[in-house]
Amino acid sequence: MSLLDSFVIRALLAGLGVALAAAPLGCFVVWRRMAYFSDATAHAAILGVALALALSVNVFLGVLAVAGIMALAVSTLTSRGHAMDTLLGVAAHSALAAGLVAVSLISGVRIDPMAYLFGDILSVGRGDLALIWGGAAAILALLAWRWQALLTATVNPDLAYASGIDPRREQMVLTLALALVVAVAIKVVGALLIGAMLIIPAAAARAVGDTPERMAAFAAGIGALSVFGGLQASLSYDTPTGPSIVSAAAVLFALTAIAARLLRR
Template identity: 60%
Template sequence: MLDDFLVRAALAGIGVSLATGPLGVFVVWRRMAYFGDATGHAAILGVALALASGLPIGLGSLLVAGAMALTVAALTGRGWAADTVLGVLAHSALAAGLVAISFVHGVRVDLQSFLFGDILAVSRMDLLFIWGGALLVVALIAWRWNRLLLSSVNADLATAAGERPARETLILTVALAVVVALSLKIVGALLISALLIIPAAAARPLARSPETMVVWATLMGAGAVLTGLWSSLTWDVPAGPAIVSASAALFLLAIMVGRLRRA
């Protein structure tokens, strides 16, 4: 079955959705959309470093995305304006990555696949990396669920309860770096934040509790992947942008369904 590239692509997309679903709801609740953008852009620099050093692409992306996420968290924690830090680091990392790739000689690089994804080229080893990372993220969020939820709802209340909101933010930061590394092959660095944010935003009008919002976000993400792959096969369009477009269509549908339910 895994000899079929479409089956591998579908399994990869569903695996990523398992991670982006629960993590995406925290990104939406905490208004960390630009944080995901900055981490995704940094992944391109990780690709360049991996190509230059001989490391696996996924590992290079994970290391640099993690470093970017920790840097942003440290600077914003010291009083820097979050939007300023994210704007400077996101564009700087993307530009540095594109320049660094141009200096890598002897390696043929399809830059568009890293920017917009190439889910149809997923291999069996990619599947192992994606599903292993996704299960790790899911286990981490499930383990810290109550603490993460309390810190997201009210940081002062979490502190009064003996929790450390800064630690929970660090855990989300690490999980976000892992998800960015997983998603790079699927939708590319420029569209990663869309896969995190849109399904979670689409789940909000349909959910009646935080747990059901996670379930809806995961289902929305998986549905967008399968719909995007079908669109790519049917109309011969790029798979990554097709997946994000399907997510946007599901978002509009969820808004209409939510309004009908309230009416």
């Protein structure tokens, strides 16, 4: 009997894969103040699910395509001077509403929209695991390759230009990585909670990480602990697993904030 025959082990491995992929990317989301940007991209995933089902293609590919288009569109429009907060609000809510309407109109296909909104990590199969860890490896490889350039463009765009780095190109790298992490994470925590898994562990790590690299490492650790704690709470108290994972992350954020304040005193 293989360990992967246990749905709990599969759920744990899936959650860890998402946490490791989202943690370093979430640090850039926090540094660049892109929280609403990540939400807009995640909400577009529901529309990607609907289109994938309507066209009878793989859901992962549908979510990746629509999330990528949304991220590229919003990034392009904001760079041309449009009000970012208003534009992101319109894009996020419009994409989510359009996706839910589209799902309801698809005939001959029965799905549970709640599974895509809040995740269904306990139903993850071996194929899903391969997809999640393959996507996580691709995200981590991309960020490792572009880490210094991304960091320079984030800290000081003028310095990036002087160093021969194009900040717009690095923004595109982040955009593609964000679309990929949304496609990877939608089955684990759902479209509504992906933004939380990007932001909360990174925000918690900000209080204890004194360098960008340490912050990314701490964020990965906090994300992994959130998966352990949320999954345990879900199994013990019969609570929704995706929201339980995010709640565990929120508790860790509060604890790190309190600990950092006490240490400063």
